Amino acid sequence: MGQRLAGKVALVTGGARGIGRATALVFAREGAEVVVNYVRHATAAREVVEAILDGGGSATALGADVANPDQVSRMFQEIEHRFTRLDILVNNAGLWRPGRGLTMDGSLLDDLWSVNLKGALNCAQLAAPLMNRHDYGRIVNVSSVAGLAMATPDNTPYTLTKSALIALTKRLALELGPTVTVNAVCPGLIATDMMEGDQARHTTAGIVSRTILGRAGTPAEVANAILFLASEEASFVTAQALTVDGGRTDFVSRSG
Secondary structure, eight states, X not given: OOOTTTTOEEEETTTTSHHHHHHHHHHHXXXXXXXXXXXXXXXXXXXXXXXXXXXXXEEEEEEOOTTOHHHHHHHHHHHHHHHSOOOEEEEOOOOOOOBOTTTOXXXXXXHHIIIIIHHHHHHHHHHHHHHHHTTXXXXXXXXXXXXXXXXXXXXXXXXXXXXXXXXXXXXXXXHHTTTEEEEEEEEOSBOSGGGOSHHHHHHHHHHHTTBTTSSOBOHHXXXXXXXXXXXXXXXXXXXXXXXXXXXXXXXXXXXX
């Protein structure tokens, strides 16, 4: 077990599955006390916590919908009660739905906006006072290469929210510096359970063909990038969007 995050308390939203799960596991291996946030996947969140405890780490699961300010407030009250501090926030909770700008229903954008952008802001607003109390903090927002360019026409609402999350990252870095760093990661195609099914496999094959490394990434590979930004190794890095996409040729000229 490493010690890069020893003594730190970290909250990972959407920590039950995919990139969030991988991030919670790697944070625990590096010595952090990990709070695994979830909404619907309580069983999966408990399994992450159990895996961390079995590995000698420390973790707890807390349910809250990041789009609901009242639930977020209660989650942060519990974090403050249990740990008195929060050092690292990973805004990983996210929602994806297909849609085109000229035909999508307004409620579709509202749904994505409430989770992908407002959810991150809800958490950051309550994390900041806990971090400022100790003059230290790391916030890492999980955006997407979709936030860097509009390469696929059916991805407009998701692209809008992930682009806004990158903008929010830079603004929060300005507001919270010099004691708190704020960065984003922009994953490309990552092998998760959302890639199952014939249509998903067809889409995956097309994206892989445009990726320099010739494959999809893994949640662990994104989690390692998040770990870097959350660690002391990135102490002079803030307001950045780190692309983790295997060299997508349709995005490579627009990397953050």
